[in-house]
Amino acid sequence: MKKTIVLCAMLLGIATAQFPSLGGAAAAMPFNGKVFTSDPSGLLKGAPYLEIVSYYGYIKPGTAPDAVVNGKKTYYLYVWIPLAANEMGLRMLSPAQGKPAKADFVSSTWKEGEADKANCFDTWIQLERSTIVTAADITKDKVASATWFNFGNNDDSSELPANCKGQKYNSVLRYTSQLSDPLKMLVIGLYRVGFTTYKVGEVQGTFLAQAAFSIKIPGVVVGTDLEVIQKQALADLEKAKKGAKDAKDKADKKKK
Numbered sequence: 001m002k003k004t005i006v007l008c009a010m011l012l013g014i015a016t017a018q019f020p021s022l023g024g025a026a027a028a029m030p031f032n033g034k035v036f037t038s039d040p041s042g043l044l045k046g047a048p049y050l051e052i053v054s055y056y057g058y059i060k061p062g063t064a065p066d067a068v069v070n071g072k073k074t075y076y077l078y079v080w081i082p083l084a085a086n087e088m089g090l091r092m093l094s095p096a097q098g099k100p101a102k103a104d105f106v107s108s109t110w111k112e113g114e115a116d117k118a119n120c121f122d123t124w125i126q127l128e129r130s131t132i133v134t135a136a137d138i139t140k141d142k143v144a145s146a147t148w149f150n151f152g153n154n155d156d157s158s159e160l161p162a163n164c165k166g167q168k169y170n171s172v173l174r175y176t177s178q179l180s181d182p183l184k185m186l187v188i189g190l191y192r193v194g195f196t197t198y199k200v201g202e203v204q205g206t207f208l209a210q211a212a213f214s215i216k217i218p219g220v221v222v223g224t225d226l227e228v229i230q231k232q233a234l235a236d237l238e239k240a241k242k243g244a245k246d247a248k249d250k251a252d253k254k255k256k
């Protein structure tokens with residue numbers, strides 16, 4: 001009986017974590033992949049991403065950038081991907097839409113950001129993959145000495161709602177794993193999203209960043225604090241190992 005309850009709780013936990021979490025108004029923004037499927041209306045469109053991981057953040061005035069790239073204050077959002085993927089969608093909009101759901105990642109400045117209704121920034125995003133492929137290596141030192149591979153960038157996309165100034169200046173990027181080149185594949189590893197504003201100057205406003213996948217990938221972690229990301233990634237790894245062991249034990253028991 002007890003075992004059943006624990007198993008049910010685990011299954012529920014996994015189901016919740018895997019379900020795309022789109023809080024509030026964000027739910028009204030479909031996010032489809034590149035892979036085209038025909039729909040009943042006869043129009044072609046990409047199939048919806050099955051896994052969408054959200055991060056709600058706020059850049060307050062005077063926040064020190066993580067880097068200055070081409071004279072622009074650049075901030076990094078790290079994304080840990082525990083499974084290889086065929087495609088990754090990435091989008092960022094400012095101001096953020098909706099409110100964080102329970103499964104969403106939220107920055108420590110988010111509460112402050114909710115009060116800032118006046119500001120938004122013209123987003124610009126860049127996706128990079130690092131040489132870090134194990135959770136154990138998600139440390140400040142390793143990240144500082146890692147090599148980063150540029151997977152592309154985006155400035156403006158018309159598919160997202162307009163920003164606080166009525167401009168369609170938010171960003172969307174879709175990246176397909178390139179199996180012919182190991183350096184361009186979406187493997188297990190630590191990625192980062194460099195973001196800034198298109199124009200040189202201050203970055204201020206709330207934002208919603210989402211990483212999306214065509215397959216279910218439980219355990220994607222998004223954040224700015226490497227220690228927190230590593231802790232979560234290691235905990236997820238232990239949970240997955242335990243889940244696999246429990247499943248094997250159960251199968252072995254059935255055989256007997």
Ligand SMILES: [Ca+2]
Nearest residue numbers: 123155156169
């Ligand atoms: Ca833009």
